[in-house]
């Protein structure tokens with residue numbers, strides 16, 4: 001992270017989540033309603049737990065915005081946890097004399113065991129509270145701020161579900177984003193959508209869970225974000241880290257990704273075509289196997305990123321585990337849990353990608369006000385040789 005920096009705080013069943021963003025320009029129109037829209041998109045999705053209906057997340061803007069415009073100071077956001085009321089005792093900030101149930105049978109696949117040992121705890125609760133993907137609500141709020149900024153430059157970030165379990169959407173035509181937004185599983189393909197929903201129903205009935213793959217597509221990205229000159233300035237590397245940091249994401253590929261390993265060089269790259277008009281800003285490509293990034297730099301084609309999401313760890317029919325107090329075999333801990341989060345993970349992926357791109361735009365075009373950044377951007381676009 002360079003210019004656009006952020007940090008989140010908060011436990012899953014604590015008072016709430018807090019986010020602080022630093023480095024954004026002044027003069028950007030920003031409202032709580034805009035952020036709420038994206039928080040709702042994260043909460044939707046077939047296969048989420050009942051908590052999603054309970055929460056109805058809303059981020060309150062605490063600082064950094066005046067009269068509907070950012071003022072260049074840190075933007076802080078607060079998302080209150082509506083479940084706090086029921087959890088006040090278990091998550092009490094003050095010392096308590098009440099007996100609180102200890103969780104001591106770690107779930108394989110979660111941070112439970114390693115986290116408990118690392119932080120010297122006799123209880124898994126403090127680990128699972130922060131390891132929980134509840135934290136990603138704060139990231140989606142931050143991502144909404146980043147995408148509000150990107151919109152000023154005509155950059156749009158989308159996500160859709162490619163697969164859930166072994167049910168895959170047909171690939172080929174560009175996704176219909178309006179359909180995706182209406183789909184309970186964020187799938188562009190009607191046939192695959194109903195198979196995915198059925199698979200989620202079956203998994204739920206069997207006390208099991210499902211993973212899958214989501215795809216992120218960003219349009220309107222100018223040539224020249226990121227750089228080839230240093231490893232940590234490569235845009236592909238930054239995107240991979242940001243998307244991989246989403247809980248349950250276990251694989252990230254850009255463009256044709258892993259499929260490139262199977263084909264010859266003559267078939268793997270994107271032929272540069274002559275311009276139709278000399279004045280066209282972009283060099284067209286016959287294909288986009290590079291997913292919009294070559295040599296760590298955006299090349300003006302849509303950025304395409306895919307991520308593999310593992311099946312949810314907490315199972316109603318728990319996996320075998322060990323009680324860490326007695327050392328004896330027992331079932332892993334269970335509490336209310338999602339069945340499939342691939343659609344929500346896509347929305348979180350959008351947020352992480354928007355954050356990386358907002359940072360890259362600020363790195364390339366600088367500026368302390370939106371006006372200054374837009375002026376720098378426009379003069380750069382004009383300077384691209386035609």
Ligand SMILES: Cc1cc2nc3c(=O)[nH]c(=O)nc-3n(C[C@H](O)[C@H](O)[C@H](O)COP(=O)(O)O)c2cc1C
Nearest residue numbers: 109110131132133247248313314337338341344345
């Ligand atoms: C939107 C979203 C919701 C999630 N909900 C749950 C859940 O209800 N139960 C669960 O066990 N894991 C859930 N996870 C996954 C865990 O947070 C994740 O697997 C765990 O923290 C271990 O991290 P790792 O899988 O990245 O290694 C969710 C992930 C995402 C992205």
